[in-house]
Amino acid sequence: MDYIKLIDKYYGNYPELRNVLVTHSRQVADRALRIVDAHPEWTEQGLVDRAFIEEAAMLHDIGIIFCDAPKIYCRGSHKYIEHGYLGAELLRAENLPKHALVAERHTGTGITIEQVEREELPIPERDYCPQSLEEKIICYADKFYSKSHLGEEVDINKIKYNIWKYGHAAFVRWQELVELMGEADR
Numbered sequence: 001m002d003y004i005k006l007i008d009k010y011y012g013n014y015p016e017l018r019n020v021l022v023t024h025s026r027q028v029a030d031r032a033l034r035i036v037d038a039h040p041e042w043t044e045q046g047l048v049d050r051a052f053i054e055e056a057a058m059l060h061d062i063g064i065i066f067c068d069a070p071k072i073y074c075r076g077s078h079k080y081i082e083h084g085y086l087g088a089e090l091l092r093a094e095n096l097p098k099h100a101l102v103a104e105r106h107t108g109t110g111i112t113i114e115q116v117e118r119e120e121l122p123i124p125e126r127d128y129c130p131q132s133l134e135e136k137i138i139c140y141a142d143k144f145y146s147k148s149h150l151g152e153e154v155d156i157n158k159i160k161y162n163i164w165k166y167g168h169a170a171f172v173r174w175q176e177l178v179e180l181m182g183e184a185d186r
Contacts, residue, residue, distance in 0.1 A: 003058040006094060010065055017073040021061055024147045029057035031141040035181050047133045056102040057138050061147070063087025063103060072147045078122075081107070085123050105130040106139045108166055109173035115166075129173070133180075140177040 004022075011018035032053050042048040063086035066076040078086060088104035091097070110129025117125060130139040143159050146152070163174045 001055050001096075003055050006059065007062065010062065010090070014065070014073065017065065017075075020072045020147050020150065021064060022058075023150045024145055025058045025061060027145040027151075027153075028060065028138065028141045029054050031144055032057045032137050035137055035141065038182065042133060048137070049134070052098065053134055053137060056099045056134065057141065059087070059091060059096070059099050060103050060106045060138055060142065061087065062090055064147070081121055082123055083107075084128060101132070102130075102135050102138050104128055105135050106142050109139065109143075109163055109170050109177065112169070136177055136180060140181055143174075 007018065007022060011021060033050065036042060036048055036050050036053055039048075043050060061083060063083035064072070064074050064076075064080075066086045067074045067078045067080045067083050068076055069080050074080075084104050084107045088100035091100035091103055105128050107128060110127075111121070111123075112129060113125055113127045115121065116123060116128075130136045143163070144154050146154055160171070160174070164171050
């Protein structure tokens with residue numbers, strides 16, 4: 001599957017936004033692939049498809065084009081929190097349902113249906129927490145890279161702070177991801 005061709009289909013007329021998307025997604029994909037390579041047992045056991053990890057990581061934020069975030073050249077009309085499910089809808093329309101789940105479930109450490117209801121988030125009422133190992137790997141890798149500071153890795157303490165703002169349950173999900181990935185709490 002040619003993910004660059006798909007990105008160009010939607011972002012070809014928006015070079016600055018395309019650069020943000022591709023640069024950020026490449027960083028996420030590279031980290032996700034390093035994690036996969038550090039756990040060959042996942043591939044051997046059929047839990048992870050390395051090619052899928054790269055594709056899904058490169059497409060996880062494809063929905064940002066629909067959102068209003070001028071600092072990163074997004075000129076859409078939707079709130080940024082909507083980019084996950086909007087990207088998932090786009091990927092489903094492209095007949096990529098498994099990739100769509102990654103797009104839908106990568107925000108934060110996942111968004112529970114209780115959060116959607118309690119915070120009255122402008123997204124369909126359902127659970128957006130990563131389920132599969134592949135979804136969890138990409139969700140985790142994504143936390144280390146910001147689209148507004150391309151090329152930089154986010155400091156672990158800033159990641160923790162950002163996640164803690166969403167409550168204890170979100171932080172527990174983060175700790176579970178750290179443990180699963182086997183990376184030291186730097």
